Structures are given as structure tokens and as C-alpha cells.
Amino acid sequence: MSVSPDFRTDLATGVVDRAIYTSEEILALEKERIFARTWRYACTIRDLRNPGDYFTLSVADQPVLVIRGNDGEIRAFHNACSHRGAVLTDERCGNQGQVLKCMYHAWSFNLKGDLTGVPYDEGYGPGFDRGAYGLKPVACETFHDLVFVALRPTVPSLTDFLGEMADHLAPYVQGIEPIGRNSWIYDGNWKLWHENFRDDYHAEFTHRSIRDLLAGTTARGWNWGAAPGHSVLQWAFPPLDPPKYARALQRFSGVDFSDGTMPVGWSSMLAQGPPGPPEGFAGGEPPEIRQEVLAVFPNLDIQPGPKDTPRGMKAGYLQTVTPLGVNRARVDITVYSDVEDDDATRQEQLENLADTQGSWGKLSCDDTEAAARCQIGVRGEGGRSNLFTRGVAPGRGGESADVRDEYSQREFFRVYQQYLRDES
Amino acid sequence: MSTMVMNPAGLRSEVEDHYATYALTMDDKRPNAWVDLFLAAGVYAVGTHNNVSTTGMWWYTDRGLGALKERAAYTNGYLRHNPTRTLHTITNVRARETDDGLIKSEAYVVLYVTDRVEVSRFHVCGRYDDLLTRTDHGLRFAEHRVVLDAETLPGNMGVLL
Ligand code: FES
Numbered sequence A: 001m002s003v004s005p006d007f008r009t010d011l012a013t014g015v016v017d018r019a020i021y022t023s024e025e026i027l028a029l030e031k032e033r034i035f036a037r038t039w040r041y042a043c044t045i046r047d048l049r050n051p052g053d054y055f056t057l058s059v060a061d062q063p064v065l066v067i068r069g070n071d072g073e074i075r076a077f078h079n080a081c082s083h084r085g086a087v088l089t090d091e092r093c094g095n096q097g098q099v100l101k102c103m104y105h106a107w108s109f110n111l112k113g114d115l116t117g118v119p120y121d122e123g124y125g126p127g128f129d130r131g132a133y134g135l136k137p138v139a140c141e142t143f144h145d146l147v148f149v150a151l152r153p154t155v156p157s158l159t160d161f162l163g164e165m166a167d168h169l170a171p172y173v174q175g176i177e178p179i180g181r182n183s184w185i186y187d188g189n190w191k192l193w194h195e196n197f198r199d200d201y202h203a204e205f206t207h208r209s210i211r212d213l214l215a216g217t218t219a220r221g222w223n224w225g226a227a228p229g230h231s232v233l234q235w236a237f238p239p240l241d242p243p244k245y246a247r248a249l250q251r252f253s254g255v256d257f258s259d260g261t262m263p264v265g266w267s268s269m270l271a272q273g274p275p276g277p278p279e280g281f282a283g284g285e286p287p288e289i290r291q292e293v294l295a296v297f298p299n300l301d302i303q304p305g306p307k308d309t310p311r312g313m314k315a316g317y318l319q320t321v322t323p324l325g326v327n328r329a330r331v332d333i334t335v336y337s338d339v340e341d342d343d344a345t346r347q348e349q350l351e352n353l354a355d356t357q358g359s360w361g362k363l364s365c366d367d368t369e370a371a372a373r374c375q376i377g378v379r380g381e382g383g384r385s386n387l388f389t390r391g392v393a394p395g396r397g398g399e400s401a402d403v404r405d406e407y408s409q410r411e412f413f414r415v416y417q418q419y420l421r422d423e424s
Numbered sequence B: 001m002s003t004m005v006m007n008p009a010g011l012r013s014e015v016e017d018h019y020a021t022y023a024l025t026m027d028d029k030r031p032n033a034w035v036d037l038f039l040a041a042g043v044y045a046v047g048t049h050n051n052v053s054t055t056g057m058w059w060y061t062d063r064g065l066g067a068l069k070e071r072a073a074y075t076n077g078y079l080r081h082n083p084t085r086t087l088h089t090i091t092n093v094r095a096r097e098t099d100d101g102l103i104k105s106e107a108y109v110v111l112y113v114t115d116r117v118e119v120s121r122f123h124v125c126g127r128y129d130d131l132l133t134r135t136d137h138g139l140r141f142a143e144h145r146v147v148l149d150a151e152t153l154p155g156n157m158g159v160l161l
């Protein structure tokens, strides 16, 4: 396959032209050919419990509104009044009642997007056709509890779009309920964040706490590029080492732990102990507790709790990253727990999950620093390409691949490049 | 039902002094002194306005000495980002004594940071909703709760508030 004239390298090889992080033209192309053509995670079905509940988002810089109708159906529309384009709501979410009413000239729409109210409509004359002025629909589908939208999908079915990821994702996203939301902005290209969730090469180096508290966290795990464009990382929890962690905290910060005070560990893991064996487990050597990160093309990451544990399968967070410019991006995180959880459990879940993730997460802050530093460095003439070539066996990895391999990244760039080259 | 003390101005200046001392522990990067301003069983919690007001849930809560020391360590060198200079401005202090001998205090906080290119700028702002107690060493936080105004935050919130 010939290399696109836009790139100096074939991205699918894992040798990635640094221009994709800095070029305004490529960002414009990403919006037009990737964000406008792929299925974009919007919210969960439990963000839209009642008729009139809505959620808004921006897809390829276009305002989109997802709303539940009186018939229970979830629909998506362009969030733009058909009269002169005002957004119908600028809130992230809420309940709209029975009517979407524009604040400008008070045109109103029902929950199916039909134009139902036009003040002084006689002024338009007898031929005025309200039917032509409904809200413009946007493709909307659910995958279990997740709602996705797409402006001009090249893969018409969401399940086909998820491809090999569908079966892997399904058990995690049923019976879940959002319990907290956090958004933040960092100085870096959007791909640097999404890449990071496909990367377990960095973990023990970027995050001092992983090296100190969970040494060997990447010793047993695997890396899989799930077609088309998605990926899974999996690793095993090593034994915790609280005294080493306390000593390192003291060494780097000067905070005195010499009185024997023990840190609680992120996610309060030292207080609670590591995640327990699966429910119903009876005797013998307990199975290893494993953790996964699922990345969905182009910009969704899901990090559930520990795999196959009673709690883990229904608690975690969903995260999307949205470009705000070549060197600026917004991350939107939704923390979720089991629909069955009581309030106290939810609070505990939120605190545990939020302790590591988000702009104040004890792990995320390190990753943000890495993204910011990469963005500064790739601007210069220090090199032409970034390297994602770990894992040399042919194929897309899987259970035989090392978790530090980069099949996950190469699968992203393979599909990324395909979309960018698609001139249709 | 709690009662106001006889001399609210005196109480307020006592609490203002406490906040000034507290700000200096952060801005002078003295994390052990920051920890010392909490009771050993003290609570430090941070949330965003929307989350706290709609769900009542805090984004993180550090309970007790182990968690507080860990937070102080992360925000003073253990995270990989470059330490920045910070400037905490704590204003609009109100305080009253409660029936059970504690001090309920509220304040506004504005945080400026100086970033990697040495530009100072506004970082985040919010309110304190605190519970203080008098000890032999002065006022200490039984609870220090910070509610941030913004829902969209700057990338690096690895700072003390
Ligand atoms: S722009 Fe909406 S009614 Fe005029």
C-alpha cells in the first residue's frame, strides 16, 4: 500500500509521522474523516432515565443532543434550531420536559424533533411547511447500556463498528449507572491521551507509585489490537509493598513517614486489601486478579474494576478525549457503578476510582505530564517519527503478546490512517 | 441549633490567621506543616460544585493521617509534573462556634499557579466548608472540604487546596 502523501511514514508499521500531532490540516481532516464518520460514545442509558432527559456533546465540533422520548426511544439530533441555528440547550445534561424550546424566537420541538410551535407563523404565509423544519436527526444506537451517535457513519452498524471488541466489552457495560462526572483540559494533542490508555510500557516508569507499590505490575499480561482500531491491555495485580511505597513517598517529597504511619495507597487499596477472589470461589489457590483497559476507536477508553471480581465487572470509568486544537484537548470522565449499589457503596466507588483518574488522579497527573512533554518535543525538528514498534511477531497480538507490546497502538494507527485516506 | 459567639470579629481573625498559616504551608511547600494543621483523624475532601450539589458525592476524600500524608507527598514531589509556584488567596471568611465546641468556618479560595514557562495564571477557585477545633497548638482541621466552582478543570489538579 502506498504511503499517503500526507504522511512521511506508513503509520500502520508503528513508525508514526510526528506531523499528526502538530498539523492543523491533519486535525481538520481528523474531524472530517474520523470524528464525523465514526461512532462516538455519548452517555449511558441511565443518564436518560425519563422522557425529556437529555445529554449534549460535541462531535467533530458539531453540537449534538441525545434525548429520551415519551415512547422510551433514545434519539439524537443536531443541537441547532432549524430557524437560525441557536443551540437548544447549552447544558451538559438535564430534563427538557415535553418541549425543546429555542430561547431566541421560541420555536419549539417535541421529543421526536418535530417542529410543533412557531410564534406568529401566519407571517410566513400559507405555504409554510413545518414538516421541513424538524430537528435534523443524528444516527443513534445503543450497545447494552452505552449510547453512541454518529454523524455520517461509514460503518452503519454500531456492532460492526465495535467488531472484535463487542464481545469483550459486553460483560462490562450491562447494569451500570453513572455516579460522577469530571472534565478537564490538557495541553497536548488528543491522540496523546488515547494512546496512553493503549500503552503499558510507560506504567512502571511514569508512575512512581506503580514502581513502588505494585512492582512487577506489567510482568504478566497481554496486549491485543482488536479490529477494527480497538485494543485491550490486561495485566495481573502483583503483591502490594506498602513499606517500600512509604519510603519512596518520603524520599521524593520529604513527608515524614518515619513514625510508622502507612499510606492508604491509591484507591484505598491498602486499607481495603487487594480485590478478592471471584464470588462463589471455593478453596484452593485463588486465581490471579486481573485488570483491563479497553480502548475503542477513535477516542473512548474504558477501565473497569478488577476482572471477574464481584465488584469489578460493574464499576469503573468511561473516558472520551475531544480535540480542542492540535495542542489542546478535553477529557470527559464518567465514573459508574453497579445499578444495585446503595449510596454508601457508590460514594466509596467514586472515591476509589477517582483517586487515580481525572485531572487530580494520582496516576493521571503523571500521564498528563507525559502528554504535555511529548507535545512540546514533537513540535521541534528533533525527530520525524514516534515509535510504536514493540512486539515483533506478526499479527495483532493477543494473549501471547507482552502487555508492553504495541499491537494496541498499531491497530489504532492502521485504522486511523485508513479513515484519513478515505476520500469518499 | 448553633449560636454565634459574643465576639465574632475576634473569632474571625483567629480563623483568618489559621487560613493564612495554612496557605503558607502550601505556597512555601512545607508538606509536613500542612499535615500538622489537620487532626490525626482529620478529613480532606475535594469535589466539584455540580457533583457535590447534585449527588452529594466528593471526588476524593482523604481520611486520617496515612491518607493526608500520602496526599501531601503526591502534591510535593511524588507526582512527575514539575513543581510550580502556587499562591492561595483565602478570603470572605465567616466563622461561628458550634454547640459541641467546634468552629464552623467558610471561606473562598482562589489559586494561582506559575507554570512551566514561568507565566502566572489563575488556576481554579472555589469555597471552603470546614470544621475546626482548638488544640494546645492552635486551630486544626477536623474537616476541610473544598468545593470547586468549575466543572471543567485544568489538566493538572495535583495541587493542595
Ligand atoms: S433561532 Fe431558534 S427560534 Fe430563532
Ligand SMILES: [Fe+2]
Pocket: A196, A202, A203, A206, A207, A363, A367
Ligand atoms: Fe499511565
